[in-house]
Amino acid sequence: MECGANHVKRNNEQQGAINKLYYVTIGIGNPPKPYFLDVDTGSDLTWVQCDAPCISCYKGPHPLYERTKNRLVPCKDPICAAVQESTSHDGRRCQTPGHCIYEIEYQDQGHSRGVPVTDFFAFRLRNGTVVQPSLAFGCGYDQHGEHSATDGVLGLGFGKASIPSQLRDLGVCRNVMGHCLGRQRAGFLFFGDDVVRPQTLTWAPISRIGQHNYYSPGLATVIAGKQPLATRQTMVFDSGSSYTYFSNHLFQSLLSAINNDVSKTSLKLAPEEKALTNCWKATTPFKSVLDLKKYFRTLILGFGSGKAPALLEIPPENYFIVTKQGNACLGILDGSRVGLGDLNLIGDISMQDLVVVYDNERQRIGWARVAGCGLS
Numbered sequence: 152m153e154c155g156a157n158h159v160k161r162n163n164e165q166q167g168a169i170n171k172l173y174y175v176t177i178g179i180g181n182p183p184k185p186y187f188l189d190v191d192t193g194s195d196l197t198w199v200q201c202d203a204p205c206i207s208c209y210k211g212p213h214p215l216y217e218r219t220k221n222r223l224v225p226c227k228d229p230i231c232a233a234v235q236e237s238t239s240h241d242g243r244r245c246q247t248p249g250h251c252i253y254e255i256e257y258q259d260q261g262h263s264r265g266v267p268v269t270d271f272f273a274f275r276l277r278n279g280t281v282v283q284p285s286l287a288f289g290c291g292y293d294q295h296g297e298h299s300a301t302d303g304v305l306g307l308g309f310g311k312a313s314i315p316s317q318l319r320d321l322g323v324c325r326n327v328m329g330h331c332l333g334r335q336r337a338g339f340l341f342f343g344d345d346v347v348r349p350q351t352l353t354w355a356p357i358s359r360i361g362q363h364n365y366y367s368p369g370l371a372t373v374i375a376g377k378q379p380l381a382t383r384q385t386m387v388f389d390s391g392s393s394y395t396y397f398s399n400h401l402f403q404s405l406l407s408a409i410n411n412d413v414s415k416t417s418l419k420l421a422p423e424e425k426a427l428t429n430c431w432k433a434t435t436p437f438k439s440v441l442d443l444k445k446y447f448r449t450l451i452l453g454f455g456s457g458k459a460p461a462l463l464e465i466p467p468e469n470y471f472i473v474t475k476q477g478n479a480c481l482g483i484l485d486g487s488r489v490g491l492g493d494l495n496l497i498g499d500i501s502m503q504d505l506v507v508v509y510d511n512e513r514q515r516i517g518w519a520r521v522a523g524c525g526l527s
Contacts, residue, residue, distance in 0.1 A: 198289030261296015436477020
């Protein structure tokens with residue numbers, strides 16, 4: 152069964168860096184009120200800023216969600232244990248009798264704390280009808296971090312507390328979802344298995360990484376053009392990350408290859424652009440990331456062994472950013488500086504104009520490069 156699709160948009164951040172967040176508009180409540188939620192495949196918990204009352208809330212695009220007292224998730228509810236498992240708690244943090252609590256921390260040091268509640272979510276089916284299942288999510292009354300362009304986070308991981316898992320448990324649709332994040336600030340997010348044809352995608356089995364609910368196609372061999380950079384690199388798809396992060400070893404290998412290529416051109420080092428520390432300029436400013444093809448190579452990630460590995464190509468326009476000054480900045484960062492260790496995150500920049508499907512029914516991830524992410 153197919154639940155339908157929602158338009159995805161990208162917020163207008165300052166030039167000089169990638170627009171940070173792709174968000175989707177979700178209607179919550181009865182009648183439904185709109186909320187902008189950050190599309191995040193790297194976490195399970197969906198949460199919305201909430202007047203519980205609020206201890207620390209930023210000024211978001213919509214008024215705070217107003218919880219209903221009788222919709223608090225009690226400690227004994229299995230969804231409480233699922234929420235706390237997904238947010239690194241042991242399921243025993245019900246310090247106030249009768250209701251559950253959560254606290255989630257993100258890689259960028261942001262966090263949300265609050266209580267799980269239930270309410271109706273509005274989803275439009277492909278035949279035009281609307282279903283409104285009651286789902287559990289976080290009523291966040293204490294937030295820190297940069298989420299001001301949205302009202303919260305849409306958790307799309309494969310844990311039991313995630314929206315796709317809850318939709319499956321309720322019989323609304325199969326536990327399959329996907330997204331296409333457009334370079335031109337548009338795209339779509341869908342739930343169910345009837346939006347894209349499976350035969351048009353490259354597929355790789357989902358690989359489990361320790362206790363984390365990451366979507367990973369496993370270990371990759373990484374090649375720049377025809378030059379091998381590293382082998383057995385653990386890769387993760389994370390739409391909640393604006394940039395792509397490589398482990399220190401892989402990052403240094405990539406930077407060395409780029410510097411070697413640049414040394415044979417007229418490109419010169421350019422001033423750093425905030426978080427982007429590796430930038431170059433041409434004799435005339437670049438107008439588009441598409442202008443970078445003649446200077447930088449396509450990265451190829453090969454998953455699986457044997458003669459036919461699943462290949463993911465990342466062209467220069469999917470790992471470079473052109474700033475308002477017309478400089479080319481590397482949009483792949485050193486993950487060791489943010490505590491990722493040997494983990495590599497494939498973030499929004501490298502998933503632009505790429506359809507990605509997360510099939511939790513068959514335990515596989517699929518992808519295909521497209522010309523654009525318009526929703527037909």
